Amino acid sequence: MRSSFLKTAAVFGLSVASTSLFADAIYSPHKYQQNDWFAEFGGNTSMYVNPASIAETEQLEFSAAFFSSISGEASQEYVSLTYPMDYKHTLGFSFFENGAGIDDGPDYGEYAFMLGYAYNLMQCVSLGVDLSVLYINQFDAVKQVTLGADVGLSWNPLASSKYGYLLVGVALQNIAQPAIATDPDASAFVVPGFFGGARDDAYNIPANLNLSFFYRGFNRALEVKAEISLIDVFHAEEEGGDGLSPEMSFTLTYYLSPHLGVRARFTKEGYPVVGATVNVKDVSIFRYLALDLEMSHDDLYAKKNRGFIWAVKITSRFGDTREEKIGEERYRRLKIEPENDYRAAMRLYLNRQFLEAAYAFGKVQTKYPAFHLVDQAAFYKAKSFENLRMHKAAKSVYEDAIKRYPQSDQRAKYHFQLMNIDYKEGKYTDAMSKYQGIAQKFGESDVKADADYVAGQIKFEQGLYQEAVDLLAAILPGNANYFYARYTMGIAYSRLGKFDEAENCFRDITEQPYSNQSESDLQDAARVKLGHLFFSGEKPDIPAAVEMYHQVQPSSPVYDEAVLGIAWSFLKVNKPDEAMKPAQLIINKYPDSFLVSEAYLVIGYCHFMKKNYKNAVEALEQAEKRTEQPVVSVAARDSARQAFDAMQDEFDSVQVKALDLARQLPTPRVQSKRDALKPSFDKANAAIEDYAAFSQKAIQSDRFESNRKRILDDAGFTLATAKTKMGQGAGVSQEAQQQLDELEDLE
Structure with missing residues (x-):
């Protein structure tokens, strides 16, 4: 008895759903016909019947199967791998072995390697092709390699949870016909034949037209498959026999439960088969794992003289489904990739790499126009230019964003930034005109407070102190401009001679917790102003002034002013020695002050x-x-x-x-x-x-x-x-x- 490496591999391998056919074996080839057990048992992933059928595979599938007579003198095996790439493309690979031994003499063997590809032409129609490399050893007398090819179509007109699933296939098997040499001295490679015709050096394996119908329904409890094959469609009269000979097969599988089914089939070779299928899901690394076992006696209907025969197949599926992979890819493309690019751009912005940030936000805006943060990308792109004092570029981006994103909640910010650029460039009239538009259109938005701040600063710089105060008073604690607004109000009140109100504004700043270094520096500036108010009031409070000056940190930009205030305070109370020390500190440490x-x-x-x-x-x-x-x-x-x-x-x-x-x-x-x-x-x-x-x-x-x-x-x-x-x-x-x-x- 001959042994095969696939007898062991079948125990660990993976497989696919089997297909079966109903037939009466009426065709007897004159010289040679491939054994059709692969078609009976191989299923979609074997590609043997129809290469387009691999398009129905939804996950990575690896299968292995073994068929043998009870004596082990004749056997066939195959392994197959199918990989769905995306919605459109599927790849498949299969290896077949078919062999027999005669007593202690040399063996006969066929070894086929098949590489297939299927393409979804549309939602329910697929086209498939495959190329096979066939190695044949004829009892050590003739050893040769030849090529073959198949082409097929599959149509899925029905896919419904209510009415079931129907798949119709048509394929031309061996459109490039592997050729079998008859001369022992023939070349090791035999050129395949096309469209039949007699040959002197070899004969062609028959080309067959296969029609298949597969239905799954009744809540996935029933599977039915029928196949009709026209054998030797390009028949050569010289080879004898008849061409276009029909053969049929039929398979019925009924699932007693989602994990257990029984099967009956009648094969093209003319014998009945019974079997069972068992499956489990989500076990260890397997998303799906199934075992099929079938058996028969091939003398029950037509005498084959092989006796009891049996077959076993293991099917497994790994990894994500086609839908999951494509969904993940779409999720990555539509959400993950743009979010990653947006975060990368924001990191550049926060690191003050503004030119690179402008380019990066521009990439987000251009590459992902449907991204949910694209309007914010436009905003920060313009802000990057603005921080580089590239006001012309920034204004162009803001104006374009107003037109491009009319429903965006960033529109108020776009308008405010245009107003802010006018303020920075000293175009106060234009800035105040834009302020009026913001007040009318976006009066309830958060931007209104920012616009009030800029408008208040403009009024202050124009010397309209009371108008500045009126605008800035609306800015409340929690707003990013609160410290700055109160500081400007304090100076404005001082120039209006309202010193109590000025003191209150500066105290508001010192009593609020700061959130960044700029606000901390502004608190020190407010303490200096309070010290000046206490120093120069109608009733000077020198101790209170000195206390304010002493609270200013040495790292503060106004530390030199606080130190000078301390020097004047000592001088005010007639302590010249103490006054000279802080004054000399300014001269020594701040020579450019x-x-x-x-x-x-x-x-x-x-x-x-x-x-x-x-x-x-x-x-x-x-x-x-x-x-x-x-x-x-x-x-x-x-x-x-x-x-x-x-x-x-x-x-x-x-x-x-x-x-x-x-x-x-x-x-x-x-x-x-x-x-x-x-x-x-x-x-x-x-x-x-x-x-x-x-x-x-x-x-x-x-x-x-x-x-x-x-x-x-x-x-x-x-x-x-x-x-x-x-x-x-x-x-x-x-x-x-x-x-x-x-x-x-x-x-």
């Missing part, structure tokens, strides 16, 4: 009070020297503005190019353009940032102008007095003498 000149003034006063006129003169001369010329001169302003204007055209060009590149997917060509633009962007952006920093310094210089005259007058008069005390003054006017007497009183 605008308050250095006033710190020298304080030190000059302290020395004067101690009658150390020489040191007083030195300090007061430093105060005058550092105050006489503005920190930012008119010439410096003109020069900076000219350099900015010269760079503006180039910067506008960079904006246009960056905006265009942000609308495109990051292909290699686009990425190369972005890389080429980067040096121009860096150059223009550096110039813009330098001008912005210069402008901020100019603003601080302008604010210092209000103290310039006071410091010069105070330093000049005290300097003249100190020199007089030293005997260095030439002469003193009557007015100066009166002021000198006042200083004497101070001493």
